[in-house]
Amino acid sequence: MADVLGTFEQAVLLAIARLEDGAYGRAILNEVQTRLERDVAAGAVHATLVRLEEKGLLSSDLGSGTEVRAGRPRRYYRLNHSGVRALNDARAAANALWSGFKWPLKGHS
Amino acid sequence: MNMTMPPRTADAVLRMILAPQDFQTVSGDLLEEYRERILPARGKYRADLWYVGQVAGFAWRANKTWAGVLGGAVVARTALDWLVPTADFNARSTISTAVSAGIFVSAGFWAALRNSSFRAGTLAGVATALMAAVISILGATLLLAIWHDPPTLAAIEASGGLSETYTLPILLVVPGALLSTLGGLLSRYHNFHYKGVR
Numbered sequence: 001m002a003d004v005l006g007t008f009e010q011a012v013l014l015a016i017a018r019l020e021d022g023a024y025g026r027a028i029l030n031e032v033q034t035r036l037e038r039d040v041a042a043g044a045v046h047a048t049l050v051r052l053e054e055k056g057l058l059s060s061d062l063g064s065g066t067e068v069r070a071g072r073p074r075r076y077y078r079l080n081h082s083g084v085r086a087l088n089d090a091r092a093a094a095n096a097l098w099s100g101f102k103w104p105l106k107g108h109s
Numbered sequence: 110m111n112m113t114m115p116p117r118t119a120d121a122v123l124r125m126i127l128a129p130q131d132f133q134t135v136s137g138d139l140l141e142e143y144r145e146r147i148l149p150a151r152g153k154y155r156a157d158l159w160y161v162g163q164v165a166g167f168a169w170r171a172n173k174t175w176a177g178v179l180g181g182a183v184v185a186r187t188a189l190d191w192l193v194p195t196a197d198f199n200a201r202s203t204i205s206t207a208v209s210a211g212i213f214v215s216a217g218f219w220a221a222l223r224n225s226s227f228r229a230g231t232l233a234g235v236a237t238a239l240m241a242a243v244i245s246i247l248g249a250t251l252l253l254a255i256w257h258d259p260p261t262l263a264a265i266e267a268s269g270g271l272s273e274t275y276t277l278p279i280l281l282v283v284p285g286a287l288l289s290t291l292g293g294l295l296s297r298y299h300n301f302h303y304k305g306v307r
Binding site for chain 1: 112131133134135136137138139140141142144145162163166167169170
């Protein structure tokens with residue numbers, strides 16, 4: 001297994017996969033908020049992006065700034081092979097854990 | 110297009126929290142969200158609050174480790190004084206002071222090293238002290254809720270009383286700011302001496 005991903009890390013990596021060429025900080029934040037259906041702090045997403053990049057699961061490049069950003073550049077992220085592998089491993093692990101159960105669970109309380 | 114700016118102070122604080130290479134991209138993301146989504150939906154006042162809240166989140170993440178260690182040390186000292194009373198506080202005070210000073214200098218050093226500005230060290234000290242104050246006040250309240258028998262209450266009085274327990278952590282902000290500034294200056298000296306960075 002390449003890496004053990006937490007739920008939030010999976011949400012961030014999947015947001016990058018969904019956004020493809022448009023995966024920069026604000027877009028990732030909004031995508032994560034939409035998928036998790038709750039408010040998420042920008043600092044939480046930024047810290048996760050830094051950590052995942054340090055782990056080698058993703059890479060980033062600077063883009064150009066826009067007027068609404070006062071010319072400040074965007075940082076675009078993309079998944080590395082190890083990031084894709086980590087996501088696949090996380091999905092396989094979840095599938096293995098749920099194997100044999102019907103979802104949603106009933107009558108186990 | 111609405112070109113309203115968020116609070117300047119919050120932007121300045123964010124600049125001191127983040128590494129220079131991160132500040133431009135992160136503040137750009139926040140500004141874009143502020144202008145395009147938050148401001149039209151919530152109005153200027155609540156949008157400014159949102160921006161300050163986001164910056165506070167970055168400050169919390171940057172300093173939570175130091176604040177946790179300092180808050181834990183203060184709670185441990187409080188528990189020791191209350192549960193293992195002594196007439197001579199000299200040794201305990203010396204150790205507590207040294208630990209706290211070490212934490213503040215270290216927090217300032219690392220913040221300034223990350224940010225290349227000794228002012229970042231000062232901010233780290235203030236943030237660490239405020240967050241540790243919350244932790245230690247909550248911790249002392251929890252201790253009091255568990256142990257409030259007459260011998261413990263007598264030990265609390267002998268060690269300075271509850272007022273000292275609740276005010277001292279807040280007063281740490283001033284020495285914390287000074288010591289973390291020292292840490293920041295040490296970091297700048299380290300950078301200049303070993304890396305040739307001014």
